[in-house]
Amino acid sequence: MTYCIAICVNDGIVFASDSRSNAGVDYIRTCSKMHRFCWPGDRVIVLLSAGNLATTQAVVNAIQRDLDDPDAEFNLLKAKHLFDVADYIGDLSLKEQQHHGPALEKGGGSAAASFILGGQLSGKEHGIYLIYPEGNYIAASTDTPYLQIGENKYGKPILDRVITVESSLNNAARCALVSLDSTMRSNISVGPPFELAMYTRDSLEEPRQLSLKLASPYYKSLQKSWNDGLKRAFTDLPKFDWE
Amino acid sequence: MTYCIAICVNDGIVFASDSRSNAGVDYIRTCSKMHRFCWPGDRVIVLLSAGNLATTQAVVNAIQRDLDDPDAEFNLLKAKHLFDVADYIGDLSLKEQQHHGPALEKGGGSAAASFILGGQLSGKEHGIYLIYPEGNYIAASTDTPYLQIGENKYGKPILDRVITVESSLNNAARCALVSLDSTMRSNISVGPPFELAMYTRDSLEEPRQLSLKLASPYYKSLQKSWNDGLKRAFTDLPKFDWE
Numbered sequence: 001m002t003y004c005i006a007i008c009v010n011d012g013i014v015f016a017s018d019s020r021s022n023a024g025v026d027y028i029r030t031c032s033k034m035h036r037f038c039w040p041g042d043r044v045i046v047l048l049s050a051g052n053l054a055t056t057q058a059v060v061n062a063i064q065r066d067l068d069d070p071d072a073e074f075n076l077l078k079a080k081h082l083f084d085v086a087d088y089i090g091d092l093s094l095k096e097q098q099h100h101g102p103a104l105e106k107g108g109g110s111a112a113a114s115f116i117l118g119g120q121l122s123g124k125e126h127g128i129y130l131i132y133p134e135g136n137y138i139a140a141s142t143d144t145p146y147l148q149i150g151e152n153k154y155g156k157p158i159l160d161r162v163i164t165v166e167s168s169l170n171n172a173a174r175c176a177l178v179s180l181d182s183t184m185r186s187n188i189s190v191g192p193p194f195e196l197a198m199y200t201r202d203s204l205e206e207p208r209q210l211s212l213k214l215a216s217p218y219y220k221s222l223q224k225s226w227n228d229g230l231k232r233a234f235t236d237l238p239k240f241d242w243e
Numbered sequence: 244m245t246y247c248i249a250i251c252v253n254d255g256i257v258f259a260s261d262s263r264s265n266a267g268v269d270y271i272r273t274c275s276k277m278h279r280f281c282w283p284g285d286r287v288i289v290l291l292s293a294g295n296l297a298t299t300q301a302v303v304n305a306i307q308r309d310l311d312d313p314d315a316e317f318n319l320l321k322a323k324h325l326f327d328v329a330d331y332i333g334d335l336s337l338k339e340q341q342h343h344g345p346a347l348e349k350g351g352g353s354a355a356a357s358f359i360l361g362g363q364l365s366g367k368e369h370g371i372y373l374i375y376p377e378g379n380y381i382a383a384s385t386d387t388p389y390l391q392i393g394e395n396k397y398g399k400p401i402l403d404r405v406i407t408v409e410s411s412l413n414n415a416a417r418c419a420l421v422s423l424d425s426t427m428r429s430n431i432s433v434g435p436p437f438e439l440a441m442y443t444r445d446s447l448e449e450p451r452q453l454s455l456k457l458a459s460p461y462y463k464s465l466q467k468s469w470n471d472g473l474k475r476a477f478t479d480l481p482k483f484d485w486e
Contacts, residue, residue: 153396153397153429154396154397154399154400156429157397157398157426157428157429160429162473162474170483170486171477173483174477174483178477178480185400185403185404186400186403208485218481218483218484221481222481225476225479225481226476226477226480228476229472229475229476229480230401230404230472231404231405232475232476233468233469233471233472233473233475234401234405234469234472236468236472237465237468237469237472238461238464239413240413240461241461242451243413
């Protein structure tokens with residue numbers, strides 16, 4: 001399993017992902033699910049991936065293959081809109097799934113994969129898209145400015161309580177980490193290191209990057225502070241009238 | 244959908260359930276998912292139900308039918324152990340599902356239902372059981388002293404952070420309400436009123452009961468206090484080193 005999240009606020013975009021990959025419970029790997037494609041001053045594109053690891057790696061390989069081919073019909077550098085890129089990735093993903101899906105399904109497996117795409121092209125608005133396994137996609141809205149893929153439920157309540165488009169980039173990043181932490185505690189198939197990328201709107205520069213292990217001082221202090229804060233909030237809850 | 248939870252602590256048992264039932268998004272009903280069977284001084288049995296409403300109502304009807312029949316091979320009054328009751332309810336549920344399941348499956352529906360059973364029989368330990376749609380069941384453990392049915396993920400992180408077997412009955416009840424509140428915010432198919440029953444270990448008395456609507460003063464103050472506490476915990480999180 002996997003948990004990835006992107007939050008699109010007025011100030012920019014936060015991307016966060018865990019790094020655990022598993023085929024059954026007895027074959028656990030650590031691998032990045034965050035893929036960055038940056039041409040400073042022109043375009044910044046970040047892709048988060050969940051689902052079948054072979055499918056998601058094949059999609060990233062196909063993106064690179066097209067980038068290296070000056071005659072490619074379309075590639076990340078030829079895109080005029082971010083939603084063109086969403087369309088393209090949906091097509092690549094579907095094609096890959098159709099290639100290997102039937103063989104996988106025979107063994108009870110699945111080639112399905114989903115993606116979050118985000119970033120900004122020069123002269124356009126920044127944005128994020130969720131690309132479904134079927135290849136179609138949706139954008140985030142100003143009312144629900146985040147998108148999730150993978151194990152999304154455990155970490156959703158805190159996002160619903162805290163995040164608005166007015167949230168600062170730093171607060172959105174902290175909230176993404178808390179959301180990942182809550183998910184990791186409830187689901188062993190989600191695990192560190194947690195990768196974080198923070199893109200500042202209109203900068204068209206490489207996002208700020210952070211990789212947090214369990215032992216990272218910042219992650220440890222965040223975990224402790226959140227746990228203590230929650231326990232305090234719980235202790236402060238109003239008593240029943242019979243107490 | 245539904246969300247029900249039972250927490251079994253040293254001091255007793257807390258049961259909590261939402262009251263929303265839906266067949267599709269355009270047919271929403273409010274109905275209790277908590278069923279109490281009490282013979283003070285002898286036995287206290289509480290049943291929480293999730294899944295197909297016709298199945299769960301048929302199981303409760305069958306329980307009553309057997310109670311009214313002095314010649315019944317088994318009923319709640321003839322049980323010697325709480326796990327005998329779990330066995331019995333699993334059988335009733337499976338029988339009902341086998342009766343109506345095939346017709347429902349033709350229309351893409353399902354007769355599946357799950358239950359949480361809890362309580363105490365005179366001279367025995369108090370306990371809780373989760374009864375699966377297949378009719379088999381598990382008990383809670385001292386390490387994970389709660390069981391959930393229905394939409395269980397959104398409300399799980401707070402339980403994992405707060406609940407132990409040493410938690411007081413009042414704290415367990417507050418935690419169950421926070422867990423329901425978090426679930427309701429993230430899933431519209433879970434809704435109030437929230438029913439709460441608190442059974443004091445070895446009392447063999449009717450559990451204390453509470454039904455909380457959104458407008459109930461206690462629920463409103465709990466919601467506000469928790470929301471404020473969470474926001475405070477969030478505001479207090481450590482800053483990144485570049486801030």
